[in-house]
Amino acid sequence: MSEPGRLLAFLIGIIAFAALNAAYLVWVERKGAGHFQRRIGPKEVGPYGLLQPIADGIKLMTKQLIVPEGADAVLFKMAPIMVMVPAIVSFVTIPFAEGLQARNINIGLLMIFAFASVAVLGILIGGWGSRNKYGVISAARVVSQNIAYEVPMLLTVITVVMITRTFDLNAIVNQQMGGFWHWNVFRLTASPLMPVAFLIFFVCMLAETNRAPFDMAEAESELIAGAFTEYSGMGFGVFFMGEYANIVIGACVATILFLGGWDCPLGFLPGVHWFLIKMYLIIFTVVWVRWTFVRTQFYNLLNLSWKILIPISMFNLILTSALLKVF
């Protein structure tokens, strides 16, 4: 296949993957929440409620997209797209399996984090542009939260990059091949704090994707729906999809950096299956956490980042570089 044809096929595939995941993660979320809460969850539309996301999608698409009076219409309409597009672009460089990657970029990791920061801008201008006080409070929260959590996240990622000596995601996975003891999360010879680093990455991922218990941006008992309060129909739908696409990206990066990508620990079903299994396990944990804990308070959230996560990840970075220098 020619190169443009291959890229086009991957583009369609990625958009389909992102949209399907967004739709069905909502189902997983609702079904999971149902079982955590001793109820059934969606069950009316299709078997096990499996057609529920389609019904929801049709409902959202047929609703009118209302731009509130006095809102900045351009920013208001641009915001959902600015959340969704970077997430889709980030999929380009994710290696799902050997050869199953749209484009191998040698600074792939850097690219993902660059695009992940744009999503925050989307929520910010959405909250600002909708001319709603709750939206503005939410926008202000999102920015300070994301600045606070990007620091420990990137410090952790730098630690991994120092060990692997590459930004190339394909190469990072290839280094971890051959059994789970080669995975970065268990690579205690490089740094004994690697499991802690994984935990920090996971917590930061929750915060970066605005998931509970760090869902400051859409804290519904305080801010109604925060930056999304004024959005109706697909405006809200695209925000929602973008949010889930960001969770998928976060889980993919965690899988690649720490859990060995598509490396198969048990010797059966090699290839893309293991990547998806690991990714969905992380996503399931994200859902689990959401329905277990109460929301943190904003200053506790910032304190956690600046007083605990950043010092630990900084220490880990120094320790790793020292160990690399010695050995």
Add this chain to the structure above:
Amino acid sequence: MSVTVTDPNLETFVLNLGPQHPATHGVLRVKLVMDGEYIVSAEPVLGYIHRMQEKMGENRTYAQFLPNPPRLDYLSALSYNLGYVMAVERAAGIEVPERAEYIRVICTELNRVASHLLWHGAFILDLGGFTPLLYAFDDREQILDLLESVTGARLTYCYFRFGGVYNDVDDDFLAGAKAFVKRMRERLPMYHDLVTNNIILIKRLKDIGFISAEMCRKYGATGPVLRGSGVAYDVRKAEPYSVYSEFDFDIPSYPEGDSYARYRVRMDEIAESLRIIEQACDKIPDGPVRAKVPKTLKPPPGDYYHAVEAARGEFGVRIVSDGTTKAYRMKLRSPSYSNLSLFGEACEGMLLADALALMGSLDLVIPEIDR
């Protein structure tokens, strides 16, 4: 209330919280003057569902007004039913058979537990935790089934009558109440494990939302709000009514005055109510459940007051009788109204999220505030 901004560096804006807002649990509106995320001042705006319950009480006969008081607070309806019935009984001088008193206590305490369970779920919901609500509803459902079997209703009960109760309870109900006590005692440690001792919850509530005993006195706050400020005042102990003096139970109180203290007071009250239910089920005597009461009540002219401890605090009924079939003046003193009044003073300078946690810890029921 007008807010004058004297500091030119202080940029404030007004945030309208409600009347449609997920945290106000009804149609309460709070006008907040905010400085960023901090509250400069707050003013609750009432009256969205005012129904003139007191005026209705003055235009109807005593029996006709009977279903209204439980409609004030739909979550602990039986306490309101009890408060009104006992006030009329005091006015008309009606003696209540002992078995009826025990049935009243059992049902009211079951209703109190149901109310506190719902508060528990809704409060954690205010803090962003969804799951405990459904667990609390699971337990509350058992109480609703029990009360449905004797009162015929699941929410707005009107079971107590002047001189007794509507009809007798059977052994199934008493066995069911005992089984519930056993079940709830097994479930309470789980609530404490999963929710009370959760570190995020403690960080959200501890040392936040301080209400002093002095502030409670100033605004007339009662119930768990007052007991969370260290004053062990409970009408059931202070002025024992019905047969409460026969039971062995404690009044939990915590001196801290923060949201966490109010949380623990209510959780302890569930355990204390279970103790009362258990003792009442064991001690309940046989006998009639309703005294002979004339069809038309004409209390002698005078001024009568009776207060009971509802789930949210002291509920008082004042009846001024002019000797006719209708009250000359019917005053209903509802606890949430006083408890809400202190919100404006208590939340000054707090973060929005903390203020809403404080509001949740007050356990407001809006129809009772607006009456």
